[in-house]
Amino acid sequence: MAVQAYRDFLGRVRDATDMVRLVAEYVPLRKAGRRHSGLCPFHPEKSPSFSVDEEKQLFYCFGCQTGGDVFKFVMLIEKLEFQPAVRMLADRAGIEVPAFQRTDIPVDPERDALLAIYREAASFYRKLLRHPERGKRARQYLKERGLGPATVEALGIGCSPASWDGLRSHLQAKFPARQLVSSGLFVNREDGSSWYDRFRDRLMFPIVSVAGGIVGFGGRMIGQGEPKYLNSPETPIYTKGENLYGLNLSRDAIRKAGEAVVVEGYLDFATLYEAGFCNCVATLGTAFTTSQARLLSRYANRVTVNYDPDTAGLSAARRSVDLLLSRGFTVRVLQLDEGLDPDGFIRRKGAEAYGASLAAAPGYMDFLLADCMRGKDLNDPAARVQALNDVLPHMAQLENPAERSGYYSRIAEALGIEDDVVLEQLKKALKVGKRALPASAMSSSARAGGALAGAAVVSDAEWRLVRSLVESEEARHDVLPGMSEEDLVGLATAEILRALGEMHREEREPTAPALLDRLPDGEPRDLLTRIVFRPEPPGSASEAATCLAALRRDRLVADRRRVQKEIDAAKAKGATVPDELLARKMQLSRRIDDLS
Numbered sequence: 001m002a003v004q005a006y007r008d009f010l011g012r013v014r015d016a017t018d019m020v021r022l023v024a025e026y027v028p029l030r031k032a033g034r035r036h037s038g039l040c041p042f043h044p045e046k047s048p049s050f051s052v053d054e055e056k057q058l059f060y061c062f063g064c065q066t067g068g069d070v071f072k073f074v075m076l077i078e079k080l081e082f083q084p085a086v087r088m089l090a091d092r093a094g095i096e097v098p099a100f101q102r103t104d105i106p107v108d109p110e111r112d113a114l115l116a117i118y119r120e121a122a123s124f125y126r127k128l129l130r131h132p133e134r135g136k137r138a139r140q141y142l143k144e145r146g147l148g149p150a151t152v153e154a155l156g157i158g159c160s161p162a163s164w165d166g167l168r169s170h171l172q173a174k175f176p177a178r179q180l181v182s183s184g185l186f187v188n189r190e191d192g193s194s195w196y197d198r199f200r201d202r203l204m205f206p207i208v209s210v211a212g213g214i215v216g217f218g219g220r221m222i223g224q225g226e227p228k229y230l231n232s233p234e235t236p237i238y239t240k241g242e243n244l245y246g247l248n249l250s251r252d253a254i255r256k257a258g259e260a261v262v263v264e265g266y267l268d269f270a271t272l273y274e275a276g277f278c279n280c281v282a283t284l285g286t287a288f289t290t291s292q293a294r295l296l297s298r299y300a301n302r303v304t305v306n307y308d309p310d311t312a313g314l315s316a317a318r319r320s321v322d323l324l325l326s327r328g329f330t331v332r333v334l335q336l337d338e339g340l341d342p343d344g345f346i347r348r349k350g351a352e353a354y355g356a357s358l359a360a361a362p363g364y365m366d367f368l369l370a371d372c373m374r375g376k377d378l379n380d381p382a383a384r385v386q387a388l389n390d391v392l393p394h395m396a397q398l399e400n401p402a403e404r405s406g407y408y409s410r411i412a413e414a415l416g417i418e419d420d421v422v423l424e425q426l427k428k429a430l431k432v433g434k435r436a437l438p439a440s441a442m443s444s445s446a447r448a449g450g451a452l453a454g455a456a457v458v459s460d461a462e463w464r465l466v467r468s469l470v471e472s473e474e475a476r477h478d479v480l481p482g483m484s485e486e487d488l489v490g491l492a493t494a495e496i497l498r499a500l501g502e503m504h505r506e507e508r509e510p511t512a513p514a515l516l517d518r519l520p521d522g523e524p525r526d527l528l529t530r531i532v533f534r535p536e537p538p539g540s541a542s543e544a545a546t547c548l549a550a551l552r553r554d555r556l557v558a559d560r561r562r563v564q565k566e567i568d569a570a571k572a573k574g575a576t577v578p579d580e581l582l583a584r585k586m587q588l589s590r591r592i593d594d595l596s
Helices: 003-015 019-024 070-078 082-093 109-130 136-144 149-155 166-172 177-181 247-257 266-274 290-296 311-326 342-349 351-359 364-373 381-395 401-415 419-433 439-449 460-471 473-482 494-505 512-517 523-532 541-572 579-595
Strands: 030-032 035-038 050-053 058-061 186-188 195-197 202-208 214-221 229-231 259-263 280-282 302-305 330-333
Touching: 003 070, 003 082, 003 512, 019 035, 019 050, 019 058, 019 070, 058 523, 070 082, 109 136, 109 166, 109 177, 109 202, 109 214, 136 202, 149 266, 166 177, 166 195, 177 186, 214 266, 247 259, 247 280, 247 290, 259 266, 266 280, 266 342, 290 311, 302 311, 311 330, 311 364, 311 381, 330 364, 342 351, 364 381, 364 401, 381 401, 381 419, 401 419, 460 473, 460 494, 460 523, 460 541, 473 494, 473 541, 494 512, 494 523, 512 523, 541 579
Parallel strands: 259 280, 259 302, 302 330
Antiparallel strands: 030 035, 035 050, 050 058, 186 195, 202 214, 214 229
8 A cells, every 4th residue: 555545544543533532541631721731651750741732632741751642652551563553543443454564664463463362262261161061160159259240241251171272272273383382371391292271270360451452361270279370471462560450441440530449369359340349450460560550540649459468468568558659649558357358358248348448448657557566565665666667768758748747646656756756767767768869760761751861952943943844834835845955964853854845745734743654763753742842832934934044054154164174184284275175165155144
């Protein structure tokens, strides 16, 4: 298909996608003038620097310098290559994707093949669950756990056969063995003679990405055996620390509630979902990670952590609290009565009792204080000091002095220590804690950003010229026909200006998103986004002409400087200065005078 036909297709997808509505599915936004703003999903921040321009259909973060159009946003937020991002938005808009591949667009056949294998595996497991005989025991187990047909269907729950090759036999007829072996659904025998199903005789929970693709499975043993839970290994489509179980179903409820409940297990999530607590997610056999916190921050800024009350659960809760606080969340911690997990609590005491406990969940500082006091003899002065030292680093993370002050007397009273002593020790903790920005924060910001350190240097005249040409039809009419390739030499914006000239000759309006389609990935696209998000008023034809003249003069002055250096070098050697150099210098001087 012709390049322009492909661009027209991209234009249809873009026009059918509301940038603000798309971004709002991931980032809470508020109207700010003619734009919408929110916390950047690509780097940690507590004050909004992320902006979406509804008119231009672009996004940009003034903090980490990340920006682009709807395709770039989906690529970054869903970690997709360009082609899958286009496909995702086309499907969302109900636009059929033409049967062609553009040669300069990277595709990932391995990823597509793995997604197809996992879709087929999930279908196989669901069909097995519905089988009158082979799925009977799994259905009975689900019934005993109180999960109804609607929840089972919504979660796509299935079951795996007890045999060693049930899934393998089913998939071998549809996919090459090489792809199946790399899928993570099978295990190689130690002697390398063959491979067999990883999941056997288990209740199967598909792990679905926010984009809607099945990327892994969690398997719960139905009968006797270990391990009780078995998770998919990491593959090219699945990284456990970057996904949250159930978020594909719960994100709208989380956004509506403004709060997420984080639990540990698949059945915890399923039971909460069945009971009507739909704003929940579960971790995936790993400690809560920075990536998961960043993912959750797209939908809410409040979190209640409800982990198992055993030693491992308490330790995980402490780590999660600190991590969530570092992302700017308001955090509560729910510890259920009688050492029960969410699944066991609801089955024993009911949804109403769980709701009451959830509503009464204490703030994170109360949890941490109780945790730091646990197991200590507070009649011993040394134990009280140790408890204080344990809780102060967490308290020092509070940015708001008023919020910190609310805990002085409570900590002092709980530990039997004078208020003044607590305050003095807190001041010391604050000095230690704020001595330097953590290296992890620096690295994550740089990774997210395409930060200014590596950005091209753009002169004032350059960005004003581009801004004027993008926004003024009169400027394009007056300036672009007279612009030559010579004018672009050495300019950071050369690719942008070439694309503007090309679109003008084709009589196509160079909207910022359409212009992005003409630019190669990387700095040219990032540079254009930065330019159009500058706060200055739109440029004019006269400004464009003035800027172009200034750039021409700067280039000529630089050329004359180089010629003069050659002349000076010849004189220093005692050689005769070539006539062509002197003529070149004179010609450049005349052209500079004409532009002055």
